[in-house]
Amino acid sequence: MMSKLASQAVAGALALAASLTCATSQAAWRVDSGQSTFSFTTTKAARPGAAALAEVQTFRQIDGSIGDDGKLVFDVDLASVETNIDLRNQRLKDMLFKVADHPKAVFNGAVDMRRVQALHTGASMDIDVSGALAISGVARPLSASLRVVKLANGALFVGTRLPIVVNLKDYGLQDEVEALRALMNLDVLAGSAPVSFAVMLEPQR
Template sequence: MFRTMILTAVLAAGVTMSACSGGDSGPAELAGDWTLNTDESGLTYITIKLDDIAEINTFRDISGTVTSEGNASIIINLNSVDTANEIRDPRMKQYLFETEKYPVAKADATLDMSAFESLKTGDRHTELLNLQLDLHGVKAQMDYYVSVTRLGPNKVLVENKAPLILDARDFGMDAGLAKLQELAGLDSITPVVPITVSLVFERLGK
């Protein structure tokens, strides 16, 4: 039931998007900052309990920006976790994420903006990003592939090339998982989760 990991994927996506700007059908221009369109974006992850019961989860409040210099940052409000279960949601916040101590998760990355200069509307580019993650008080780095598609002169779509796999134990969430398992009366909760993202960024002031 490890939802926080989704943030990582989102960050990766946000970072890449900033690089895609420019004319409607011509090469992308690099000027301008980008912001996440939350209405058109989505971040989901799948949790597994009792070995073979899968459940889809998400976060309702994520934000992100990418500057014209290629500095990207994404923030996930962990209190916005949505497991489609009114009893489980507050347990996730209290015991797994410990939102009183760690209300948000954050990821940062830096892009080489010149790599996206030639993108035209409809073009797609795959990029390997190095993400700096800050989750549950633990900072980590990881490499992550994302695909960036230019949707228009001031709009890009970022998706993960393959699901991002994260392990809650790597972020000190073992005790929280054990507590959730106890409260739910389950024999097992898988600590490893796949994460998928579909993020739309728009250039500001255009």
């Protein structure tokens, strides 16, 4: 049986490990959703031979952080989709994203913290970030070309240099796209969309 002294030593070691884990995962920067934008472009055609119509849609609520260890987590509240048409918003939430079961799209990746920390105020750098995007419980590899600008208060402004094309077929949502197309009586409803964002990351200490 473990002695009292040994038990205390183990408890102390576990407490130290827990504190180190918390410190490692502590956010260095966090998304300020009120100063950030996230958009995607949909393409549709009403009838055969008709010119395609592209429309820019947005998500109003985004979140995320970069940790001291360079781990990046970025998520989008799918229920915050805004197409400027209430019925279309509801259809996307219920029929496509099924937000009751999968409320968020989440990207996990990593950045080189040495480059980020070395960035001088007012300077910018271009980085390529690789990771995985999860939508509707399905995760797929995804890469993004980004520009990072360091601001005077230590905040980071991060934006896409090139749109990120997300194909919903990769996430098993082709049937949902087809159901929307049929319901809206469209000839074409694209199952892929270019995504762009401009995100403000505020320092946490």
